[in-house]
Amino acid sequence: MASCGGLVSIVLLAIFVIQVIEFGHSNASTNVSCIGVEREALLKFKHGLTDPSRRLSSWVGEECCKWEGVECNEKTGHVLKLDLHNPYTGEIYIDNFIPSSKCRLGGNIAPSLTKLKYLKYLDLSVNNFATQKIPMFFASLQKLEYLNLSYARFDGHIPRQLNNLSKLEYLDLSSDSDLGYLTSNDLDWVSKLSSLKYLHMSGVGLSKAKDWFGSINMLSSLQSLGLSNCQLQVIPSTLQANFTSLRFPDISSNYIDSSIPPWIYNLSKLEHIDLSTAFLNEGRLPTAIIENNQRIALFDMSWTFLLGEFSKNLSSLCKLQVVRLRGNNFNGNISIISNGRLGCVQSKWKIFDVSENHFGGDLPNQFGDFRELEHLDLSFNSISGSIPANLVELSSLRELYLSDNKLSGTIPESIGRLSNLKINRPVTSGIRATIGKGATEPRSDVSSQTEKGGGDDRGRAPEKQGAKAKKDRASSSSRDMVGDLETRMAKVEIAMADVQGMVEDMSARIEGGETGTGELEAEVLELKSEFGELRGEMLGNLTDTTNELQQRDNALEALVEVMHAETAELKAKVAEMEGARVNEVITV
Missing domain, CATH: 1.10.287 (Helix Hairpins)
Known part of the structure; x- marks a missing residue:
């Protein structure tokens, strides 16, 4: 489902696009003469690199401002921008990013880059600087506003000296343990970057950074925060969040030993919130998050040990595109989540996954407003009744999971008209059904998993089984x-x-x-x-x-x-x- 995966990446990188557009204004041009000292610095930098795909083949001659990835000030000729990110960034799926191995630069990063005194933008992401530490001399590039070293296979501790980059607005050090493992024992250096709007360090080892929240809480201009899979240990529940402009928080996959802290409730500009597998303690869904943030596009609370009746109608959120509540202990009527008057011209929902909960009731009978829905997963609940015939109105549907419920009746023939639907596993598992005339017979497993006793285990905390x-x-x-x-x-x-x-x-x-x-x-x-x-x-x-x-x-x-x-x-x-x-x- 490439389009859904693309959705997540688009939301995550929205600020990045804005930053790039703002940076590419009239200050940058290729119709100026290159500064000799800076040209020599770039050539020394190139000499230290390995370039198997010859990406830097244009780096010859006197006019360095015309070289690939280089932009200069149109008046002074000073190099402002060095963008050498891997153009083949790889695949972005719904849940993970797999960098490409194509066109990777490697080798050693020469300190000659310090000669680029006016450099504002540096991007070396998705390259191959394996086993190298992040160069400490990057801290001397004090005019930097944008620094992206993500997935470039850097290793070791992040240099604290980066706190000298006081003008930095965008910092991405996201890592992958398969590609290089970055760590930081504290984030005090981050608190000095007072201009930061975008901070992403997903995959960086922060298990020893005890006061990570206190450091990030100093960043009042922060709009996007990515700290997924960072081995975060604790998160305070009593402090007030100072980053009230936050729009895209992602602290998923950390298994923090607490419940969702109350200060999250007061954030009112959220557009993307991912707390999946972030918290280990049981709690109830903070409905204030929904009430205070009508611009949410992605809402992911999967595997966060939430319980109780889900009493909030989400269909009124006109910008909502992704809803994931999988693997919790929610109960109540499934229709409460999506039924009711939309208040929007058309729903933009693309992913709706509430599998492995305890929802009951009948399936909603209003599908006409969700024509853009591509992924629907209601499996492993206690939903009863029949499958509505107007399910066919979900014309964009690509994946449908209804297994392990208490559904009964005839499988509508109209499902066969969903031309985009992929068959991954039996849609009828857990349905006591008769096959309608003309319908394609499903696989043989149509018994109720709940009756076998297997359905009750889904959604429980692992240690209780x-x-x-x-x-x-x-x-x-x-x-x-x-x-x-x-x-x-x-x-x-x-x-x-x-x-x-x-x-x-x-x-x-x-x-x-x-x-x-x-x-x-x-x-x-x-x-x-x-x-x-x-x-x-x-x-x-x-x-x-x-x-x-x-x-x-x-x-x-x-x-x-x-x-x-x-x-x-x-x-x-x-x-x-x-x-x-x-x-x-x-x-x-």
């Missing part, structure tokens, strides 16, 4: 690990295809007489290094995953033994009770 549930989770985890291995292997295959393309390009250049012997030898050595790195990554992934799967299998076997022991114990108790009853009969 028994040995069977632990076994099921372990099996599911093993399958997830295999899927993760397949994803990593796919990345390796893409990278190897990229290397193969470079080999073919070299061959063509050799035949055309464009490449000299020295340059060829250098590129061959680089290719050997690439292949060695890919081979090591592939073998490492295989070894690690095989070992972990073996550990999971051992754990499963232990659980099975426990279940057998419990069964034997139950049988012994039953036999003992039977014996006692026989003795009573004999005595009588």
Whole structure:
């Protein structure tokens, strides 16, 4: 569902687009002469890089202001902008970003960049500076307003000296443990960046940054905050948030040992809020978040241990596009969420996922207002009644999940007219149904999971389930690990295809007489290094995953033994009770 994934990325990067537009005004031009000192600084910088795709082939001659990725001030000729982000940024899915291995710059970053005294914009994102730390001399580029080093495979501690960049408005240091692991023991240096509007550090290790909130709370101009998967430990519940202009908070996947703090309720400019898998303590949905923020486009509270009746009608939020409440303990009538008068010309909903809760009632009968909906997941609830025939009005629907409910009746033939619908798993699992005339017969599993006793376990906190549930989770985890291995292997295959393309390009250049012997030898050595790195990554992934799967299998076997022991114990108790009853009969 590329369009939905694109939606999330568009919302996340909205401020970035604004920043780029603002920065690209009349100060930048390529019709000026380059400053000699700055040209030499750029050439030294290029000399330290590896460029297998020849992205910097235009970096020749005197006019550096015409080089790829370089922009200068139209009056003075000073370099203002250096944008060398990887143009092949990869795939952005609904839940994760996979950087591309194509066209990555690498090598060493020369300190000659410090000669660019007027540089305001620096973007080196999605490149390959593996095992390198973020250069400390970046802190001397004191006119920087924009710095993006995300997914560039930098490693180690983030230099505190970045606090010298007092004019910085945009900072993205987002990382991925598979691509390089950045850490910071405290965020005090961030508090000095008083002009920041956009701060994204998702994937950066912040487990030792105890007062991370206090530091970020100093940023009164902050509009976008990305701290997902940062190993955050605590979040204060009593402090007042000073960043009242915040529009895009994302602190998902941190497993903070608390419930949602009250200060979030008072934020009134939110457009995108992602708190999924962020909190471990049970609590109730703060409806004030919805009431105070009528411009919300993305609302994700999945797996946040929320409970109680969901009493808020979301259909009145005219800008809402993504709703995810999966894996909580909500109950009440499912229709309350989406029924009622819209108050909008047309709903913009694209994703609606409330699976693995305890919602009941009948399915809503008003689908005509949700024609842009692409993903609908109501599975693993207690929804009853029949499937409405007017479901066909969801003309954009691509994914539909109704399994493991208490639905009954005939499956409407009209579902067959949903031309965009993909078949991923049985839509009828958990439906006691008869197949309407002319309808395509679904797969055989149409029994009610709830009647089997399996439906009651979904949505509960993991520690409250028994040995069977632990076994099921372990099996599911093993399958997830295999899927993760397949994803990593796919990345390796893409990278190897990229290397193969470079080999073919070299061959063509050799035949055309464009490449000299020295340059060829250098590129061959680089290719050997690439292949060695890919081979090591592939073998490492295989070894690690095989070992972990073996550990999971051992754990499963232990659980099975426990279940057998419990069964034997139950049988012994039953036999003992039977014996006692026989003795009573004999005595009588």
